[in-house]
Amino acid sequence: MKKRKLREYITMLFFLPLFCMCSHTNNKTSNMATHVNPIIGSGGHGHVFVGASVPFGAVQLGPNNIFKGWDWCSGYHYSDSIITGFSHTHLSGTGGSDLGDILLMPINGKVNIKRGEQKNINNAYASYFSHDNELVKPGYYSVLLDKYKVKAELTATERVGVHKYTFPGKNDNHVIIDLKEGIGDKSYETFLKQVDANTIEGYRFSKGWAKDQRIWFTLKSNREIEKLELYDNDTLVGEEEFMAHAVKGVISFAGNPQEVILKVGISPVSSVNALANIDIEAPEWDFDKIAGQAEEKWNKELSKIEIETNDPVLKQVFYTAMFHSFIAPVLFNDADGSYRGTDKEVYTNPGFENYSVFSLWDTYRTEHELLTIVQSERVNDIINSMLAIFQQQGKLPQWHLMGNETNAMSGYSAAPVVVDAWQKGFDGFDEELAFEALKASGTCKTQRGIAPLMDYGFSPRDKSREATSVALENLLDDRSVAQMAKGLGKENDFKYFFNRAETYKSYFDKSVGFVRPRLSDGSWVTPYDPMESVHMYGDFSEGNGWQYTFLVPQDPEGLIDLLGGDEKFTCKLDSLFTLEGNFGEHASIDISGLIGMYAQGNEPCHHIAYLYAYAGQQWKTAEKIRYILNEFYTNQPDGLIGNEDCGQMSAWYIMSSLGFYPVNPSNGVYVFGSPLFDKATIKLPEGRKFTVEAVNNTKENYYIQSVELNGSEYSKSYIKHDDIMAGGVLKFIMGNTPNYNFGKSPDVRPTSLL
Template identity: 60%
Template sequence: MSYNHSTFTKNLVKGFIGCCLVLPFNTSKIFAQNAKHTQLKRLTEYVDPYIGTGGHGHVFLGASVPYGAVQTGPTNIVKGWDWCSGYHYSDNVLIGFSQMHLSGTGIGDLGDVLVMPYTGKVRTNRGTQEDPTSGYGSHYSHDRETARPGYYSVQLDDYNIKAELTASERVALHRYTFPKDQPANIIIDLKEGIGWDAPVETFIRQVDEYTLEGYRYSKGWAEDQRVWFAVKLSVPVKQFLVFDGDSKQTGNFVKSKAGKGVISFDKSPGQVMLKIGISPVSSENALANIKAEIPGWDFTKTVSNADAKWEKELSKVKIETKDNAARRVFYTAMYHTMIDPALFNDHDGSYRGTDKKVYTNPGFDNYSVFSLWDIYRSCAPLSTILHPEKVNSFVNSMLAIYKQQGKLPVWHLMGNETNCMVGYHAVPPIVDAYLKGFTGFDAEEAFEAMKATSTRDDLGLKYVKELGYIPADKEYESVSKAMEYAIDDWCIAAMAKKMGKTADYEYYKKRAGYYKNYFDKNIRFVRPRMSDGSFKTPYDPFNSIHEKGDFTEGNGWQYTWLVPQDVEGLINLMGGDDAFTHKLDSLFTAKGDMGAQASNDISGLIGMYAHGNEPSHHVTYMYAFSGYQWKTAEKVRQVMKEFYFDKPDGLAGNEDCGAMSSWYIFSALGFYPENPASGVYVLGSPLFDKATINVGTGKTFTVQANGNSPENIYIQSITLNGKPYTKSFITHQDVVKGGTMVVKMGNKPNYDFGKAAVNRPYSEK
């Protein structure tokens, strides 16, 4: 999960009731027809955007299109960590509709260009939770709120206004229906932002009777965010008032730290629509985005277009299951993996780089919101299967950032490097793309970028180069930093090997094994080391100290397993297959006190396994490397059952821009990328009776689980394209060339499946 800073942290069940009747006709045919009808529904109807809006999911709720620059949706008064996206299911007060939101992060930001319709006298402050109409805020109820892919609506109860939102890639379309016989207002409040966000300079002006434009510069998690906007109205603006904070200004524009504009109608205008275009370059480009993407005023058509875009992407995987709750969780998970990364360019392709220069015609779609510590593990690999057409643009965006700031992105947000979390995790997605045969980027340039990033002296890298470990008395989170670096270094070594760069391969292969320098064989845990080489004392593998400890959002129990790049090496350190397996078993039963300063991100616990945070995500699949694939099946099914469900609190932790959901997608399909760049997928326990994946060029890969049920979770045997298949893994090449994998399921383990060394997954051949 992305950091939840300690100062920030402090701060439908629809039932079917039927009568018990003895029907004088054959009901089986009707039920079969109903089942067929269920399959014919649009997949967008199975998406429940409320999943993850409660608990600690922090997901975005509102209207967007896949990977769009705009995420227009409701914003509450932010009251702490669980409002990182600006919205939490527990709330009942809205202060408006912002055009940009984060989804599932552990820090709040964005919330730019907040717009709110209201009735009565002109008011320019947002009001309070207790009395929202002391400002322009309003109560609302989930009973009068609707959310589905590409569409959001809510009744603003205090004003009897129906607000509806939809979007294209760079434009939000709002429709407000005002009650009759009341003065009406629409405020554009450039002061408001989410979480850490605060305005630095804002500007808004009226261009003509239908057009407004402006910009908002802000400082927060993104140190220097700049967004330009343009607003087109469907009705003429008769009166436009401008304010500096709550102080009324003369004229038709304002430039200040807290600029606000109010469109005021002395009597109800009935229905009003606003097209709000955003741009990282200029207001002129924002207006051009509007003209290019939503030229007319057909709200229904815009909603339909957004729905069609989501349907196209969701249709890349078709599943067959009798469990409609699992169907909703699955397609909602797919939806959540396609909110970010977000487009960060204009319709003409231009964008503003990290260096604040404008780049035109870059030859690729530029993206931002790279939550790399989270998404490198499974979300990025998933895109190589489901969204291969975007992979080259993702990579080129990261390489452009390297050229502009001198290193690959760490956690990139709206043209800003936040340096959030640890590792240089742009590396695994780049290497994964290269090893899987993507050629739409310069491989030599990519390799240069990875070498330059990995040989810097900051963030503990100086000690990695000199000592092979990072001393705990020199750097906070030293163990986590070094172990994450080792994963990235394995990836660089793998790319060097394929490129024939022998010296580089040997160097980075050595660095990939530096995780061993932390392993204390006496206690069989990773353990921080001091400058003199000794292990840190005292040491409690249960203890976790947020931000100021030895681990990033975790403890020794969790980080001992962070070796997805060399599971075989960790098995050897543990003393062999059985010793490793026994130790791994104990992870899921261990009970201990993590301490008062432990991170809130350590959630979704089974023993000390923490599914609510990404460093644990690969761990259930490690059993297959020691020949116990059936244990992987058990744990994966347990996690899917306990930590993913179709309710607002249906996620075990922060969604993190698709990270939590991508784990579920892979696991439900029956395989998972233990190593994020090797192209080897470890088999788990397919959840659905049948899943068919569109892998491009007219080909599909199907996983058919015969005899599948909640009890029949164990793989008995497999055939791949009609031939017996004995391995407990499958490769990316096998998946994307298409075919059918038939998995016979049973309620008891087949202890021999994947037991032989030749049938186990591998880190490197």
């Protein structure tokens, strides 16, 4: 196995005291926030958001660097030393860039409205900063801007960003509002207006990954605003309200106060609603109180799982993973419930909290399953949000971003999320509407890969890019639709989607032992190298034929039969984890965290190590999982081996470290791996608890010897969702050598049968 080379950006000795400071939390809840290090994943290719937010909040208020490409998708990268300001929306961990709306920057001295460039910020408003003068923890961010000697502090509610700026003196202090700048997008219409002595309002419409993103805001100041000078790009246009494609403003305060607090409410509907959000969520001017409330909200969510371990680094990695898993999806409505739909119409009183930022190609695998356990109160709202999107655009969300369908990635990956919720008994949504949405999405010919699938019975390489991986994702989704059809007694729909799902087998070429692209005449593509990965324009999305051969999490039993039975299947898996190879000169940068051909840094591999259990060799699953947990997740800035992807990378860690994982994304079965902690307690609804204990657990004792459930011997190598949610105690007895008999018999292996 090839170990990862860690870059030592910063030592643990720096992090541990850093996050013990400035706690605003009282003793009502356990202060799990002290274990969170939001800098994890801000280096390397993690792309995480760094700043102030509350769980699943619409506002992610944080610093922006000058955008320099892929590793700045969140707007911030730990390697950087320049801040251009603090914007109110960010993505976390994505491979695409957008947002960064409503940028504020405190300055003093001579006003320069230009942002600046990486090589020259002297004649610009951007400033250098040092990580030595930066503090970030759940719900709070602060930094010293070197150029101005201004201390900027940020906190947030769900829909309000709160800024506190402390200037070094009372001399020419200003705040710039820049509506031109975003993160990889372009504004096409912006507006600014001073309403009264303490209020400014405006909006920013932009085109980027989200083709037509619209956000309104209202800014309230605790200091009198003497004037608001308006600029079109870098040209002064006056002090009256102004609309153009790139409006900027400079706020000057009466009396040049040394401390200013600004509250910025955002809304997908109007500035009036943005102001109402401020009045409801942040009516006071007590910055520390608001920051304390934000931290309490984080502690409430973080304390839903309490772990026991003697290793403080493991605690830091775990609770940071929890933190990252609860940033998205985000609220996309106002405090009164109103929101703007994909069709740009305003909806009032929808009867649910509306969510957006659905990175579904990533999050269907683990993030949403985790939410059904520890965020069950949000699941119905998330599903209702998806069903509303279906009603507005004619299909379920694919990669939905702030009221926009980006159509990014492959598969109609909302399907397993909806079916998983339905199967687990969530009933706060219309199941008939849900099935209508599933069926429509699975037969929508504008959905990527569906038209060739319906026309040819498979997806030919000469008809679409990445055709083979797109097909495998669609067929995975088909299986979930078939599952719900069977449960609802819709026999014809069940037969159609089940039979179509079974066609994954037609992509396997037994003569080479891999999935293989096909042409429209049905022939195999020749030549073919299953090790090659051609980013964006190859046969597989962010992967290769080795990895995608195992992308059948919905039917591992069928895959085992296809590859020749248990022995040949496990031999093939062994080769995946041991074969060192070259992916080709066009390999995707997403292929990272390698163990042979296995890539933990990207989602298509996330279930693969658990497949051993389906072939009766659970001990090999335990071996691989413990290695991944220990080697690819650290408390360093590059502590995530790949893109966080809106919580998926961290959700994998959480579930796996607890000792079980949802291979099939929509059947409520969790496969055992190797529990990382001595004890973990999950707090469930109605006061129930589910506790996982690992007896004799050490770094060397990562093999499961035996299992007990609620005091009785438990021979299965998996557990069902209902068993967890009922509460109880799952006890693993661990050892340093494999128990080859544990999980070996076919009757105790995990199942994917409908």
